[in-house]
Amino acid sequence: MFLHILSLTAPLFLLVLVGYALSKWGGWPKAASDALTRFVFSLAVPTLLFRMMSDFSRLPTPRPELLAAFFGSCFLVFVLGRVVAHFAFRMDGVSQSVFALGGIFSNNVLLGVPLAKVTLGDESIPAVSLVLIFNALILWALVTVSVEWARHRAPTWHALGRTARGVATNPIVASIIVGTAFGFTGLALPTMVDQTLALVGQAAVPLSLIALGMGLAEYGAREGWLQSVTICALKLAVQPLVVFLLARALALPPLETRVVVMLASLPVGANVYLMSRQFGVLGGPIASSLVVSTVLAAATTPIVLALMGGPP
Numbered sequence: 001m002f003l004h005i006l007s008l009t010a011p012l013f014l015l016v017l018v019g020y021a022l023s024k025w026g027g028w029p030k031a032a033s034d035a036l037t038r039f040v041f042s043l044a045v046p047t048l049l050f051r052m053m054s055d056f057s058r059l060p061t062p063r064p065e066l067l068a069a070f071f072g073s074c075f076l077v078f079v080l081g082r083v084v085a086h087f088a089f090r091m092d093g094v095s096q097s098v099f100a101l102g103g104i105f106s107n108n109v110l111l112g113v114p115l116a117k118v119t120l121g122d123e124s125i126p127a128v129s130l131v132l133i134f135n136a137l138i139l140w141a142l143v144t145v146s147v148e149w150a151r152h153r154a155p156t157w158h159a160l161g162r163t164a165r166g167v168a169t170n171p172i173v174a175s176i177i178v179g180t181a182f183g184f185t186g187l188a189l190p191t192m193v194d195q196t197l198a199l200v201g202q203a204a205v206p207l208s209l210i211a212l213g214m215g216l217a218e219y220g221a222r223e224g225w226l227q228s229v230t231i232c233a234l235k236l237a238v239q240p241l242v243v244f245l246l247a248r249a250l251a252l253p254p255l256e257t258r259v260v261v262m263l264a265s266l267p268v269g270a271n272v273y274l275m276s277r278q279f280g281v282l283g284g285p286i287a288s289s290l291v292v293s294t295v296l297a298a299a300t301t302p303i304v305l306a307l308m309g310g311p312p
Contacts, residue, residue, distance in 0.1 A: 002306035008119050009305075012111075012209055013298040019213020033214035040208045045109055046175030048201035049132075052125045053179030054189055062127040065250045070131055070260045071138050073242040074104040078142060081234055089227060093150025095281040098272070099227065101143045102289050103234030106266035108132055109172055110212040111297075114205040115266070119305055120258055127259040129176045136170060136271070147279060215270055216291050224285030231268065231289040236300045240265040244308075258308050265304040267293035 022028045081100025085091040091099060106112060108131065116124045182189075189197070243264040247257040268289045276286040 001309070002302060005119065005302040005305045009115065009298070009302050012114055012118060012205075015206055015209035016111075016213040016216070016294065019210035019215075020217050021213070022210070023214040023217035028214065030218065033211065033218070036207060037211045037215060040110065040204065040211045042171050044200060044204035044207055045113060046171045047197050048113070048204040049125070049129060049172065050175040050179035050182075051189075051194070051197045051201050052122060053129060053176055054182045060123050060126060060255070062130050062256055063252065064130075066127055066247070066252055066256045066260050067130065067134060069243055069246040069250055069252060069257075070263065071134065072246050073239055073260075073264060074139060075142070076242055077104050077234055077239045078146075080238065081231075082146070084230060084234075088230070094147050094279050097143050097146035097150060098276050098279060098282050098286065099231065100146075100234075101139065101275060102231040102268050102272045102286055104239060105139055105269045105272045106135075106235070106263055107212065107269040107294070108135055108263055108266065110208045111266050111294075112263050114208055115262065115301070116259065117205060120255065120262065124255060124259050127256050128263065129180075131260065131263055133173055133176055136173070140271075140275075143275060212294075216294060219273065219287035219290050224282070224288055227282065227285035228288035228292055231285065232293045232296060235268050235289070235293055236265060236296055240304050254309070258305070261308055262301065262305060265297065265301045267297040 019033075023030075023033055078100045081103040082096040085096040085099040089095075089099070108128075112132075113125075113128060116128045188194075240261050244257070244261050247260055252260070268286070270290060273283070273286050273290060276282045
């Protein structure tokens with residue numbers, strides 16, 4: 001089972017390596033990486049998700065309990081991360097918050113969507129999309145409240161409003177909502193439109209992985225090794241285990257259990273680095289964790305999928 005899963009996931013991680021090589025050794029400028037990432041986030045992945053969700057009536061409807069399993073694990077691991085950061089590394093409240101975010105914020109778009117499509121099939125996309133809709137809002141709000149509380153002992157409405165506006169204008173979230181709404185109408189997309197969307201959507205999987213690799217080439221992997229390894233352990237081992245236990249406790253169906261555990265097993269998302277830069281803490285360890293967790297996930301995520309029973 002593991003070798004079968006590995007054969008499915010290896011080409012995806014090789015595409016990440018291709019992107020890394022293009023930027024690190026191929027001389028491709030950062031502008032190329034920025035443009036490709038913008039295309040992936042603004043057009044390719046939203047098109048893929050819209051087209052899939054527009055056929056919502058024929059896809060399995062996810063149970064809302066999967067949100068409790070996934071985000072319940074995020075909350076528990078976030079608290080654990082703050083405790084570890086406080087007692088093991090003597091960090092202040094702001095640093096604790098960013099450290100803990102690294103243990104729960106997955107690379108769900110650039111890596112999660114392609115992996116779900118390849119390993120779990122199109123029927124997994126509604127469950128993935130449900131997590132994506134709430135992921136940025138809930139996790140950014142969680143760390144924002146945590147940071148603001150550490151700084152001022154009270155969250156500010158301005159910070160929470162900024163988070164909500166960012167989510168509301170996110171093209172990934174918009175494509176899922178609009179596609180789902182269209183799917184509920186029961187109408188079929190005109191053939192010409194559907195085929196055009198299909199062509200653009202086909203580019204989403206390879207280009208998102210190449211863009212991920214090109215982005216990783218911008219980060220170092222040497223500073224703050226102990227903190228970085230601890231973040232990777234929280235992200236790649238502890239969170240998948242907590243999600244699995246919550247999914248079993250909530251009696252989630254096998255497919256939805258595989259989805260939430262797979263998403264939890266993914267490497268640290270680049271948004272955590274943006275948060276570290278925003279608050280001016282842990283830039284080195286977070287950058288290191290992005291690279292290290294992605295390399296490790298090439299082996300750990302297939303192992304997690306194999307332990308879960310692989311494709312349904």
